[in-house]
Amino acid sequence: MKILVCIKQVNGSGEMSRFDAHALEEALIIKERHGVPGPVFVDVVTAGPADAVKIIRRAFGMGADQGYHFVTKDTGYVSSFVTASRLAKVAEKTDYDLILTGIMSQDMMDGQTGPMLARIMDFPCATGVVKTSPAAGLQTIEVEREMENSFRDCLEIRLPAVLTIQAGINTPRYPRLSQMLAANRKKITSFMEQDLFPDPVPGQESCIRMEPPKKTRSGRVLEGSLSDKAEQLFFFLKEKNLI
Amino acid sequence: MKQILVIAEVFNGRVKPVTRELAAAALDIKIKQNLQQISSDIHIIVPSDDPAAEAKKIAEQTGMDVTGLKIPGLKAYASEVYLYCLDRVIRTMNPSHVLAAHTSQGRDFAPGLALGLNAASISGVNCIQSHGDDLVYSRSVFDNTQNMVIRPTPDKPVVLTLLPGVFKPAPEKPEKSGRVDIQEIVFTPGSRGKGRIRHRRILKKPCENQALKGAKTIVAAGRGMKKKENLEFIFKFAECFSSSAVGASRPLVDMGWIGYEHQVGVTGAVVAPELYIACGISGSSQHLAGMKDAKLVVSINKNPAAPLFSHSDLCITEDILEFIPAFLKKTEAGESSA
Numbered sequence: 328m329k330i331l332v333c334i335k336q337v338n339g340s341g342e343m344s345r346f347d348a349h350a351l352e353e354a355l356i357i358k359e360r361h362g363v364p365g366p367v368f369v370d371v372v373t374a375g376p377a378d379a380v381k382i383i384r385r386a387f388g389m390g391a392d393q394g395y396h397f398v399t400k401d402t403g404y405v406s407s408f409v410t411a412s413r414l415a416k417v418a419e420k421t422d423y424d425l426i427l428t429g430i431m432s433q434d435m436m437d438g439q440t441g442p443m444l445a446r447i448m449d450f451p452c453a454t455g456v457v458k459t460s461p462a463a464g465l466q467t468i469e470v471e472r473e474m475e476n477s478f479r480d481c482l483e484i485r486l487p488a489v490l491t492i493q494a495g496i497n498t499p500r501y502p503r504l505s506q507m508l509a510a511n512r513k514k515i516t517s518f519m520e521q522d523l524f525p526d527p528v529p530g531q532e533s534c535i536r537m538e539p540p541k542k543t544r545s546g547r548v549l550e551g552s553l554s555d556k557a558e559q560l561f562f563f564l565k566e567k568n569l570i
Numbered sequence: 571m572k573q574i575l576v577i578a579e580v581f582n583g584r585v586k587p588v589t590r591e592l593a594a595a596a597l598d599i600k601i602k603q604n605l606q607q608i609s610s611d612i613h614i615i616v617p618s619d620d621p622a623a624e625a626k627k628i629a630e631q632t633g634m635d636v637t638g639l640k641i642p643g644l645k646a647y648a649s650e651v652y653l654y655c656l657d658r659v660i661r662t663m664n665p666s667h668v669l670a671a672h673t674s675q676g677r678d679f680a681p682g683l684a685l686g687l688n689a690a691s692i693s694g695v696n697c698i699q700s701h702g703d704d705l706v707y708s709r710s711v712f713d714n715t716q717n718m719v720i721r722p723t724p725d726k727p728v729v730l731t732l733l734p735g736v737f738k739p740a741p742e743k744p745e746k747s748g749r750v751d752i753q754e755i756v757f758t759p760g761s762r763g764k765g766r767i768r769h770r771r772i773l774k775k776p777c778e779n780q781a782l783k784g785a786k787t788i789v790a791a792g793r794g795m796k797k798k799e800n801l802e803f804i805f806k807f808a809e810c811f812s813s814s815a816v817g818a819s820r821p822l823v824d825m826g827w828i829g830y831e832h833q834v835g836v837t838g839a840v841v842a843p844e845l846y847i848a849c850g851i852s853g854s855s856q857h858l859a860g861m862k863d864a865k866l867v868v869s870i871n872k873n874p875a876a877p878l879f880s881h882s883d884l885c886i887t888e889d890i891l892e893f894i895p896a897f898l899k900k901t902e903a904g905e906s907s908a
């Protein structure tokens with residue numbers, strides 16, 4: 328069984344996006360669960376700038392086998408459609424049985440990359456997955472996806488498939504030091520945009536500006552020392568008969 | 571004439587209330603387009619095994635035209651079936667917009683639908699604004715600290731998932747009901763053989779959040795509490811109030827620090843206490859969805875730019891692990907002097 332995990336470097340912190348660590352952990356759990364016949368390989372792919380190799384090394388440290396880097400030179404907004412198209416180009420090079428992504432990225436919070444990747448590759452897709460159990464063969468996987476009001480949808484999905492992974496499914500492991508050291512010697516396969524896309528993929532939308540979130544309440548800020556603020560809160564609550 | 575299509579949220583054969591929020595947003599879009607001399611029609615699509623009764627109801631509630639999309643065998647939401655059927659039906663229409671709810675359903679099918687329609691796709695929209703001759707849409711980014719305003723490529727359709735709780739439906743009933751028609755479409759799986767997703771069952775996770783629902787005051791903990799042992803402070807804090815309960819943000823539940831019955835938010839409990847005290851909670855839209863109707867919100871966060879401060883009545887910029895002990899000291903002093 329071959330699994331591909333899509334990992335994203337968060338714009339700003341430079342770390343691996345939180346939900347992607349859960350996706351990678353789930354792939355590694357499937358690998359270690361021994362339920363599947365034959366060996367399981369877990370590869371990772373990222374589309375990101377040169378220093379995104381850092382999160383691939385971290386993934387190696389956690390136990391990933393191969394790392395693929397689609398090197399990007401973007402300066403501004405990148406449409407999820409563009410990202411999904413890039414990841415699909417790399418994913419198509421190998422016959423993956425399963426592709427995992429995070430439910431959303433910490434910076435873009437879009438949650439669209441996985442379902443779009445699935446549509447491009449013509450794979451079935453389930454989002455917000457909180458449990459996986461691969462069947463004994465390599466034909467199907469059973470998953471539970473989270474819905475509102477504590478409901479869960481139980482599905483049986485034919486492979487190959489795309490799943491987007493929700494937090495709470497597992498606890499991501501820390502990279503092991505020995506594996507991290509070995510990771511530095513491991514080869515990362517890079518792809519250049521111009522080699523995979525002679526004509527760049529046009530985005531379907533653009534970002535025109537950033538705004539602060541709208542206020543929905545007055546947001547009175549307490550001033551003074553720690554003890555002043557504690558006292559002010561106490562009298563505020565007392566006055567309102569809440570304490 | 572262009573159409574603004576609303577995909578109703580259907581669960582257990584019923585059209586969910588969030589559909590009326592989608593209708594409200596559709597009306598908002600129609601009015602804004604009108605100002606730009608574009609006239610458009612609103613149309614609600616209700617995908618279901620047996621849509622007649624629910625289609626009629628939503629047509630009466632909104633006064634908008636409704637298509638009951640009868641899909642034989644569709645007992646529960648299924649992405650594959652939605653993508654197949656909606657794609658085919660929408661292609662015969664001329665949509666400028668397709669609206670779905672930003673829920674476990676909408677988030678699941680909207681991006682794929684957009685791809686099939688060669689449309690722009692914007693998720694989690696929290697505001698619709700005019701910008702010259704275009705409409706632009708904002709959504710939360712960077713851990714909810716900022717809104718990004720997005721403009722779709724002109725002259726293409728756009729698929730939007732709308733954040734629940736933002737667009738307010740009109741309270742009064744319209745004078746006359748919209749028209750209802752029923753259209754049947756059969757899901758016939760593609761070249762790869764039979765359906766690739768088999769729906770097994772729907773489970774309900776057991777939860778007993780009665781304590782949260784009944785409490786006058788909820789003291790809620792977030793990742794800012796740093797470690798499980800520190801939750802002791804939250805329980806002590808909560809004891810200061812007569813009818814109180816302890817709430818938590820989701821990561822604490824995911825990490826196993828506290829039980830699921832304490833979780834507040836879109837995938838936890840939705841609460842509306844007199845007083846909600848958020849301790850080290852950043853204020854994600856998913857958490858807000860669970861507590862935004864509290865009468866009074868007090869937030870304690872060491873980051874003055876925490877998004878939750880924009881949705882609080884009282885903001886306290888302090889380290890929560892220092893603030894709670896300081897507050898407990900004041901209450902002791904307050905009680906003894908009283």
Ligand SMILES: Cc1cc2nc3c(=O)[nH]c(=O)nc-3n(C[C@H](O)[C@H](O)[C@H](O)COP(=O)(O)OP(=O)(O)OC[C@H]3O[C@@H](n4cnc5c(N)ncnc54)[C@H](O)[C@@H]3O)c2cc1C
Nearest residue numbers: 792793794819820835836837850851852857872873889890
């Ligand atoms: C589909 C979906 C459903 C979700 N459902 C829910 C849900 O139901 N409920 C929910 O809560 N979340 C939910 N989430 C998760 C949500 O997106 C956020 O990740 C989560 O709410 C963040 O929790 P937090 O505020 O505790 O943590 P963070 O966002 O990490 O915030 C921690 C805050 O603590 C502050 N802080 C740090 N140290 C201190 C200190 N010493 N003193 C004071 N402040 C400090 C920081 O400044 C920060 O603002 C959901 C996510 C998805 C994708």
Ligand SMILES: Nc1ncnc2c1ncn2[C@@H]1O[C@H](COP(=O)(O)O)[C@@H](O)[C@H]1O
Nearest residue numbers: 333334374428429431432437438439440
């Ligand atoms: N540039 C990228 N490289 C690799 N994976 C990505 C990238 N962007 C998004 N993803 C994957 O798609 C998921 C959802 O991201 P988003 O659609 O941006 O919310 C992430 O959790 C990743 O698994």
